[in-house]
Amino acid sequence: LHTLLGRLQSLAPVADISALANCIVDRWTVERDQAVPSARGLANRLYVLEDGFAFDFALLAGGKRHIFDFYGPGAICNWTRPEREDTPEHILFKARSEVLVLDRDRVSAVLARDGRLAAALHEHEVRRAMRVSQRVRALISLPARESLRILLLDLDDEFAAAGEEREWLPMPLTQEEIGDLIGSTSVHVSRTIATLEKDREIERRTNSFRINGIEGLRARMSYRRFFDHMPMADLRSAAMG
Amino acid sequence: LHTLLGRLQSLAPVADISALANCIVDRWTVERDQAVPSARGLANRLYVLEDGFAFDFALLAGGKRHIFDFYGPGAICNWTRPEREDTPEHILFKARSEVLVLDRDRVSAVLARDGRLAAALHEHEVRRAMRVSQRVRALISLPARESLRILLLDLDDEFAAAGEEREWLPMPLTQEEIGDLIGSTSVHVSRTIATLEKDREIERRTNSFRINGIEGLRARMSYRRFFDHMPMADLRSAAMG
DNA sequence: CGTGAACTTGAGACTATTCAAAGAGTGTGG
DNA sequence: CCACACTCTTTGAATAGTCTCAAGTTCACG
Numbered sequence: 279l280h281t282l283l284g285r286l287q288s289l290a291p292v293a294d295i296s297a298l299a300n301c302i303v304d305r306w307t308v309e310r311d312q313a314v315p316s317a318r319g320l321a322n323r324l325y326v327l328e329d330g331f332a333f334d335f336a337l338l339a340g341g342k343r344h345i346f347d348f349y350g351p352g353a354i355c356n357w358t359r360p361e362r363e364d365t366p367e368h369i370l371f372k373a374r375s376e377v378l379v380l381d382r383d384r385v386s387a388v389l390a391r392d393g394r395l396a397a398a399l400h401e402h403e404v405r406r407a408m409r410v411s412q413r414v415r416a417l418i419s420l421p422a423r424e425s426l427r428i429l430l431l432d433l434d435d436e437f438a439a440a441g442e443e444r445e446w447l448p449m450p451l452t453q454e455e456i457g458d459l460i461g462s463t464s465v466h467v468s469r470t471i472a473t474l475e476k477d478r479e480i481e482r483r484t485n486s487f488r489i490n491g492i493e494g495l496r497a498r499m500s501y502r503r504f505f506d507h508m509p510m511a512d513l514r515s516a517a518m519g
Numbered sequence: 520l521h522t523l524l525g526r527l528q529s530l531a532p533v534a535d536i537s538a539l540a541n542c543i544v545d546r547w548t549v550e551r552d553q554a555v556p557s558a559r560g561l562a563n564r565l566y567v568l569e570d571g572f573a574f575d576f577a578l579l580a581g582g583k584r585h586i587f588d589f590y591g592p593g594a595i596c597n598w599t600r601p602e603r604e605d606t607p608e609h610i611l612f613k614a615r616s617e618v619l620v621l622d623r624d625r626v627s628a629v630l631a632r633d634g635r636l637a638a639a640l641h642e643h644e645v646r647r648a649m650r651v652s653q654r655v656r657a658l659i660s661l662p663a664r665e666s667l668r669i670l671l672l673d674l675d676d677e678f679a680a681a682g683e684e685r686e687w688l689p690m691p692l693t694q695e696e697i698g699d700l701i702g703s704t705s706v707h708v709s710r711t712i713a714t715l716e717k718d719r720e721i722e723r724r725t726n727s728f729r730i731n732g733i734e735g736l737r738a739r740m741s742y743r744r745f746f747d748h749m750p751m752a753d754l755r756s757a758a759m760g
Numbered sequence: 761c762g763t764g765a766a767c768t769t770g771a772g773a774c775t776a777t778t779c780a781a782a783g784a785g786t787g788t789g790g
Numbered sequence: 791c792c793a794c795a796c797t798c799t800t801t802g803a804a805t806a807g808t809c810t811c812a813a814g815t816t817c818a819c820g
Contacts, residue, residue, distance in 0.1 A: 336656065339741040344660045415577065418658045418702035419585045421775070452798065461659035466776055468800060484785075500580040662807065693766065707808055709768060725817080 279378065281352030282326055284441045288505070289405075290398040297388045297395075304379035306371075313370040316356045322382040325355040330375025331450035335458065336367050345459040347410050348433070348451070351440040357403045372450055402439075405504040409435060412502060417460055422470050424499070425460040430480070430489055431501050439505030446486040520619065522593030523567055525682045529746070530646075531639040538629045538636075545620035547612075554611040557597045563623040566596040571616025572691035576699065577608050586700040588651050589674070589692070592681040598644045613691055643680075646745040650676060653743060658701055663711050665740070666701040671721070671730055672742050680746030687727040 279295055279302075286292045303323075308330065316334065325332075332355050333348040346367075349355045355369050355377075371377055389396035409432060416428040434447050442448075453471070454464040462470075474480045479495075481488040489495060496503070520536055520543075527533045544564075549571065557575065566573075573596050574589040587608075590596045596610050596618075612618055630637035650673060657669040675688050683689075694712070695705040703711075715721045720736075722729040730736060737744070 338656060338660055339739065340661075342660050344656050346656070414655050414659065415579060415585050415587070418655065419579055419583050419699075420581075423775095454798080458660075463777060464799080465778080465801090468798095469776090472800080498580065695766080704809060705767080706769090706810080709766095710808095713768080 279326065279328070281328055281440060282354070283352075285352045285402060285439055285505075286395070286398040288439075288441070289401050290394065292395055292398050295395060297392065298380065298385065301380040301384040301388060302378050303381050306375075306377040306379065308371045308373060308375040308377060310373050311370060313368045316367045316369050324357070324380040324382050324385055325369065326378040326380060327351060327353050327355055327371075328376035328378050330377075331372040332369055332375060332377075333451070333455070333459070334367050334369045343458045344461075345455060347406070348436065348459070350436040351442070353406075353436070353440070354399075354403070357399075409504045416499075422460065422462045422466055423474070425462070426456070426467070426470050426474065427479075427495060427499060428501070429456065429460055430487060431492070431496060431499070434489070434492065435503050435505050438503070446483065446488050448486050450485070520567065520569070522569060522681060523595070524593075526593045526643060526680055526746075527636070527639040529680075529682070530642050531635065533636055533639050536636060538633065539621065539626065542621040542625040542629060543619050544622050547616075547618040547620065549612045549614060549616040549618060551614050552611060554609045557608045557610050565598070565621040565623050565626055566610060567619040567621060568592060568594050568596055568612075569617035569619050571618075572613040573610055573616060573618075574692070574696070574700075575608050575610045584699045585702075586696060588647070589677065589700070591677040592683070594647075594677070594681070595640075595644070598640075598647075650745045657740075663701065663703045663707055664715070666703070667697070667708070667711050667715065668720075668736060668740060669742070670697065670701055671728060672733070672737060672740070675730070675733065676744050676746050679744070687724065687729050689727050691726070 279298055282298075283292065283295050286295070301324075305328075313335075327349050329351050331348065331350060332353075333345050334355065335343050335345045337343055356367075389399065413428050413432050417425050420428075430447065433449070434443075437443065437447065451459070452464070453467040456462075457464045457467045460467070471480070471482075475482055479490060481490065495501070520539055523539075524533065524536050527536070542565075546569075554576075568590050570592050572589065572591060573594075574586050575596065576584050576586045579585055597608075630640065654669050654673050658666050661669075671688065674690070675684075678684065678688065692700070693705075694708040697703075698705045698708045701708070712721070712723075716723055720731060722731065736742070
């Protein structure tokens with residue numbers, strides 16, 4: 279659970295989360311990409327991504343897959359209660375992920391005793407929800423090139439939340455998955471990435487990206503970071519301004 | 520506040536909300552379309568739409584307006600706290616709306632005393648959030664024709680929540696606004712509506728629509744209703760199935 | 761009945777999808 | 791180490807979807 283602890287410590291002074299360790303009921307080492315239904319009798323299970331990458335998705339009426347959000351190391355993959363969801367949701371864990379399975383009821387009991395921990399966890403999930411909201415705006419209104427930029431910034435933010443702020447941003451998603459996330463197709467994603475590269479906006483290596491002038495990009499797109507290790511109080515006041 | 524009461528009574532047996540009436544600090548009669556910032560010193564104000572129509576929107580980096588959600592009679596327009604928002608939000612009240620302005624702190628005090636009322640209000644807003652989530656999926660992934668269908672079903676759902684289930688669905692939004700809602704342009708909205716009409720999927724009068732075979736449309740799109748006056752317990756169990 | 765806002769229509773440009781085929785990368789077993 | 795199978799990515803060409811600009815038309819309302 280040390281990756282989760284790292285996330286929370288950047289939000290609030292959480293001493294330790296050893297109490298959460300007692301909530302662990304299982305531990306998976308994911309060999310190949312594996313999708314699990316989030317609400318099929320597993321409603322009282324909480325998935326914490328110890329390492330690796332995951333995303334949640336739903337299948338639309340036409341059979342199209344829509345990816346809603348993604349999770350880096352330390353993230354909780356199904357914090358929102360499944361019965362709250364509008365559509366049957368699934369979580370896909372990418373190959374070579376480490377997943378801790380926690381018992382929801384036990385976690386609730388721990389949080390009831392440790393208000394500070396509860397606040398930090400809640401804050402973490404609220405920020406995630408705000409980031410989704412920011413992205414969704416762009417995905418609905420803007421063309422694929424802009425949507426892709428937002429996705430790259432969001433990925434950077436997610437890895438920053440996990441404490442992995444590097445120059446080369448890992449890309450754990452296939453272009454098919456990127457398409458299902460931004461509402462496009464794998465072919466068009468491929469072409470759009472190619473034009474961004476040609477315009478020297480990004481550079482590519484195998485499975486990783488580098489964004490040239492990421493600060494300027496954020497400014498141009500009015501992109502707001504949610505996990506840049508800013509204390510809670512500052513975030514609140516920044517939002518009020 | 521009788522329209523709000525009507526909404527809540529369909530969700531749970533709420534006796535009366537006269538206590539909320541004491542929270543009213545102002546009352547507006549909106550002559551012409553009027554936009555107000557939701558978080559500019561008015562953070563402790565709650566807007567209840569006694570009658571009329573409203574929507575909230577934000578301006579994206581390029582100046583494009585994105586409409587996030589809309590509100591029919593009896594709806595609370597800014598339940599989610601403004602400082603939680605990712606972008607400066609605004610609420611636009613359409614002409615001929617009646618708005619009640621409530622004091623948030625007083626409302627909180629009332630809800631602290633009346634747990635049943637608090638639960639009903641919370642349930643109402645949760646359902647709204649789920650409906651937004653369902654719509655957003657479609658808007659990101661599907662072409663304009665499908666997006667428009669979802670919007671019409673959502674509008675129908677919103678008026679049903681207000682207790683106004685009629686055959687002819689009022690359309691309080693201009694085509695420009697519909698475009699800003701589904702991520703399209705007014706011109707394309709005009710053409711898309713025209714094709715739906717030509718295919719006999721909808722009929723039109725001035726400022727109102729009729730959806731032919733709305734049940735079948737819901738089934739085809741796997742559309743889930745959130746305000747069809749189904750009791751809470753049934754909704755929960757339906758979600759679990 | 762005039763006025764302004766909302767809606768419609770057309771033409772051309774741009775954006776995105778589909779289908780199909782070829783190319784590149786990864787891991788496995790010989 | 792190579793060969794193979796597999797998935798992912800790239801590319802091309804045709805088609806479909808959407809945007810922009812601009813000019814009309816309709817409609818609501820004073």
